[in-house]
Amino acid sequence: MQDSREKRHSIMDLIESRGPELASQIDLLASFINRWAIDKGFWKQEEELSRLVEIAKSNALISEEDRDYLNGAIKSLVSSTKQMLVITEIAEYVEGLRSTTPDKDCAELGFSNEEVEVADAIIRLLDLAAHRKYRIGDAIMAKMSKNCGRPYQHGRLF
Secondary structure, three states, rough: OOOHHHHHHHHHHHHHHHHHHHHHHHHHHHHHHHHHHOOOOOOOHHHHHHHHHHHHHHOOOOOOHHHHHHHHHHHHHHHHHHHHHHHHHHHHHHHHHOOOOOOHHHHHOOOOOHHHHHHHHHHHHHHHHHHHOOOHHHHHHHHHHHHHHHHHHHHHHO
């Protein structure tokens, strides 16, 4: 048990000493990924739908209240879609565990199917976080700090 406490303290020490720097690096990576995703057109639908809403508003076809509602609905639907794409990456990860042959694209990169699919899921999550201007680096550091104070396996079986 002492070993577990020592590990918890070393992680806490890392978070306390390097947390702001790590959070900043995570945010920088998320921003880079989001810029790339925008350049590759992965946020085009949200931009186009929002532009249509603005055109309708400027032509007095909808009220300001309707515009706000529609923009919120667009944001929610696009975010939901992005979250479902993370789930597809997790499903591909599980499929990689089940497969006896490596995926051609993964093998070309020199990584296992599992490594590439976890990377894909993280990329999608960081893209969403940066696009929505979440303070994801700080949130990760705060969550890790909180988790360090929790019991073994957070008091659960697994």
